[in-house]
Amino acid sequence: MLFSRRLMLGLAMAGALAFPALAGEGPTEVDLFFPVPVDGKLARDMGTLIKEFNETHPDVKATAVYTGSYDDTLIKTRAAIKAGKPPAAVIMSANFLLDMQIENELTNLDSLIAADGSTKEKFLGQFFPALQGNAVINRSVYGVPFHNSTPLLYINADKAKEAGLDPSKPPQTWAELTDWAKKLTKRDGDKVTQWGIAIPCAYDYCGWMMETLTMSNGGRYYNEEFGGEVYYDTPSMLGALTWWNDLIYKHKVHTPGATPGPAVSTSFISGNAAMMMLSTGSLTYVRDNAKFAYKVAFIPRNVRNAVPIGGASLIMPAGLEADKQKAAWTLIKWMTSPEKSGWWSRATGYFAPNMAAYKTPEMVDFLGKNPDAKTAVEQLDVAKPWFATYKTVPVRKNLEDEVMLVLNGKKQPKEALAAAQKAADETLKPYNAETSLKLP
Amino acid sequence: MSLAEPAALPVATSAAPRLHLLKRFMGRFRASLPAYLLLLPSLVFLALFTYGAMGRVFVDALYQRATPKAPVRFVGLDNISAVLADPAFTGAVTNNLIYAVGTAVPSIALALLFALALSRTHAVSSALRAALFLPVLIPMVAASALFLFIFLPNVGLLDYYIGRLLPVLPNWLGDPDIALYAIMIITIWKNAGYYMLFFLAGLQAVPEDVMEAAHLDGAGPYMRLRHIILPELKPTFLFVTVIATLNAVTQVDHVFVMTQGGPSNATNLVLFYIYQQAVEHYDIGKASAATLLTLAALMGLTALSFRTMANREGGP
Numbered sequence: 001m002l003f004s005r006r007l008m009l010g011l012a013m014a015g016a017l018a019f020p021a022l023a024g025e026g027p028t029e030v031d032l033f034f035p036v037p038v039d040g041k042l043a044r045d046m047g048t049l050i051k052e053f054n055e056t057h058p059d060v061k062a063t064a065v066y067t068g069s070y071d072d073t074l075i076k077t078r079a080a081i082k083a084g085k086p087p088a089a090v091i092m093s094a095n096f097l098l099d100m101q102i103e104n105e106l107t108n109l110d111s112l113i114a115a116d117g118s119t120k121e122k123f124l125g126q127f128f129p130a131l132q133g134n135a136v137i138n139r140s141v142y143g144v145p146f147h148n149s150t151p152l153l154y155i156n157a158d159k160a161k162e163a164g165l166d167p168s169k170p171p172q173t174w175a176e177l178t179d180w181a182k183k184l185t186k187r188d189g190d191k192v193t194q195w196g197i198a199i200p201c202a203y204d205y206c207g208w209m210m211e212t213l214t215m216s217n218g219g220r221y222y223n224e225e226f227g228g229e230v231y232y233d234t235p236s237m238l239g240a241l242t243w244w245n246d247l248i249y250k251h252k253v254h255t256p257g258a259t260p261g262p263a264v265s266t267s268f269i270s271g272n273a274a275m276m277m278l279s280t281g282s283l284t285y286v287r288d289n290a291k292f293a294y295k296v297a298f299i300p301r302n303v304r305n306a307v308p309i310g311g312a313s314l315i316m317p318a319g320l321e322a323d324k325q326k327a328a329w330t331l332i333k334w335m336t337s338p339e340k341s342g343w344w345s346r347a348t349g350y351f352a353p354n355m356a357a358y359k360t361p362e363m364v365d366f367l368g369k370n371p372d373a374k375t376a377v378e379q380l381d382v383a384k385p386w387f388a389t390y391k392t393v394p395v396r397k398n399l400e401d402e403v404m405l406v407l408n409g410k411k412q413p414k415e416a417l418a419a420a421q422k423a424a425d426e427t428l429k430p431y432n433a434e435t436s437l438k439l440p
Numbered sequence: 441m442s443l444a445e446p447a448a449l450p451v452a453t454s455a456a457p458r459l460h461l462l463k464r465f466m467g468r469f470r471a472s473l474p475a476y477l478l479l480l481p482s483l484v485f486l487a488l489f490t491y492g493a494m495g496r497v498f499v500d501a502l503y504q505r506a507t508p509k510a511p512v513r514f515v516g517l518d519n520i521s522a523v524l525a526d527p528a529f530t531g532a533v534t535n536n537l538i539y540a541v542g543t544a545v546p547s548i549a550l551a552l553l554f555a556l557a558l559s560r561t562h563a564v565s566s567a568l569r570a571a572l573f574l575p576v577l578i579p580m581v582a583a584s585a586l587f588l589f590i591f592l593p594n595v596g597l598l599d600y601y602i603g604r605l606l607p608v609l610p611n612w613l614g615d616p617d618i619a620l621y622a623i624m625i626i627t628i629w630k631n632a633g634y635y636m637l638f639f640l641a642g643l644q645a646v647p648e649d650v651m652e653a654a655h656l657d658g659a660g661p662y663m664r665l666r667h668i669i670l671p672e673l674k675p676t677f678l679f680v681t682v683i684a685t686l687n688a689v690t691q692v693d694h695v696f697v698m699t700q701g702g703p704s705n706a707t708n709l710v711l712f713y714i715y716q717q718a719v720e721h722y723d724i725g726k727a728s729a730a731t732l733l734t735l736a737a738l739m740g741l742t743a744l745s746f747r748t749m750a751n752r753e754g755g756p
Contacts, residue, residue, distance in 0.1 A: 190608075201614075256608075257611030258703045259593055259614050394716075405616070410616070430507045433506075434508060
């Protein structure tokens with residue numbers, strides 16, 4: 001029976017391993033899921049931030065959990081909610097909030113704001129108005145803006161001067177930008193050795209750039225008030241996509257095909273592209289790596305100056321216990337306070353959503369040294385919400401797949417946008433069946 | 441048994457052997473009880489994390505919600521027919537077939553070539569074997585990140601050298617006509633060294649005396665390859681083909697890292713389609729249905745291959 005005694009011992013050990021010791025009394029433990037969407041040392045900075053929080057808040061023990069990209073963070077959050085163990089707080093891509101709210105996965109923050117003796121208006125009033133659209137759904141607060149961005153035009157100032165252009169007067173309209181791009185494109189026979197401009201197009205970035213171009217062409221990407229409509233087959237978007245297509249095939253100043261964000265920034269840094277449109281989130285990366293003088297400017301307009309915001313908000317998943325909710329709320333308020341907001345902005349390149357951050361002495365000092373960081377903040381005056389619909393990602397992909405075909409010369413803008421609209425309407429159908437088309 | 445004697449005989453004698461069988465079974469079971477007990481921990485974990493999950497997929501594939509707020513309801517095979525009717529799925533299947541053939545054939549051919557060239561062990565061949573095996577040691581995700589930079593349009597390593605020769609540089613991952621082939625190159629690069637190992641092992645099993653006899657009979661290198669080595673390697677071929685096909689369906693790390701299925705779904709493979717349904721569309725029913733279809737296809741393929749293999753092994 002030696003055999004079975006050993007077996008029993010083995011089973012006992014397996015049992016001991018399977019049930020870890022239960023946690024004792026102590027500070028409320030909360031998990032914070034955070035993504036790292038851009039190049040850089042964000043994970044280390046987040047560690048520093050949370051350590052400081054834990055030192056100053058003995059009754060809460062927060063743990064920062066790295067969860068990959070924005071998309072991965074959504075997956076992991078949803079998996080955790082399904083498993084009945086939601087994280088107390090998540091830094092969530094700002095345009096996923098609506099979809100999560102439709103799926104009943106978010107905690108409504110109104111009562112927490114009221115419990116602090118504040119009002120919705122007062123609470124939201126801390127943040128730039130452009131950011132509120134993605135945080136408020138059906139007049140309730142579901143997210144707190146944490147780090148945000150807008151698209152910018154980056155210009156290689158050295159190359160501009162070489163081409164006889166004045167980088168202190170960057171192009172303001174599409175016509176001027178086209179002209180600049182032509183002058184900045186260098187050819188060696190049929191071969192292009194330097195491209196005038198690069199605009200990224202990969203899943204996620206492509207939709208954001210389409211929204212950027214459409215908005216500066218006077219249009220809207222989606223219905224800001226209702227998650228069941230997108231406006232793909234419209235003159236403003238047709239103009240936007242046709243211009244992008246023309247930059248490639250008519251003016252030949254933009255690489256053919258769809259180019260992902262990192263390829264665009266590498267191309268700019270290496271001098272292969274003289275201008276690029278990219279997120280403010282890449283500003284720190286460009287500042288650290290460019291071996292030439294560069295200049296950032298507003299996205300040029302065709303009809304009006306307007307850009308979408310990007311970035312992320314802090315959210316609380318639904319189904320949290322009361323003590324965790326309270327602890328997470330403390331953490332969220334601390335992280336979005338002017339001082340911390342400003343600190344995070346200087347570390348990452350995102351702008352600080354809390355307006356008071358720009359009045360702190362550290363921030364005034366920083367902007368004095370890095371005037372390029374100011375452009376993103378100034379552009380906020382004309383910024384609008386990021387598209388968010390029912391099933392944001394598939395609806396966005398419906399457009400992106402067609403745009404990629406156009407950029408590769410396989411489809412004309414008009415038919416591509418009609419196809420995108422048809423596909424998106426199909427994706428949105430179940431939601432409309434339940435809302436706008438559910439009639440008495 | 442003749443037709444004149446109907447079922448009488450079996451009925452009369454059936455009781456005793458059955459009892460006998462039961463006894464024998466019990467006896468065997470008792471004898472192997474410790475073995476089952478030893479297997480129990482693994483069985484428990486397999487049940488929890490493998491069979492449990494598979495069972496869940498079966499169940500999930502049968503349910504769907506009509507609208508976002510509606511409760512899930514039983515829909516039977518509707519999810520499966522929805523998946524089959526989805527052009528994105530059929531596109532992914534087509535891509536996956538091209539990908540499977542386009543990666544399995546070249547990587548197996550290369551692997552055989554490498555194995556034949558390096559079958560004798562000496563210092564140089566050992567070093568070369570190690571070099572060819574190196575890509576296997578690099579995780580697919582890391583390799584994809586590396587190739588992301590090699591494939592960068594205009595400024596990447598590949599374009600830097602090819603750029604001197606071509607007037608228009610290909611946008612390797614941004615052009616729907618090329619992207620799938622770019623992805624295939626990585627898979628071939630990564631797997632050829634791995635399959636080489638199997639062929640090296642297979643070559644060790646080629647009987648030395650037969651080779652010698654053939655040599656004495658005046659068979660040249662080609663004759664020996666054609667009539668001795670290749671027939672002897674048949675089981676290895678089958679095994680490697682099965683592995684390569686499975687890899688073509690189960691490895692999508694590079695798609696995930698490099699293209700996300702794009703541009704315009706040109707590199708969307710079946711497993712990535714399942715991921716998209718589950719995560720982006722948040723449609724667990726359709727994702728489960730697609731998983732079931734893939735599982736069925738894979739199991740059918742594997743069963744077929746191993747049966748062929750068993751037949752050849754067992755046959756004269």
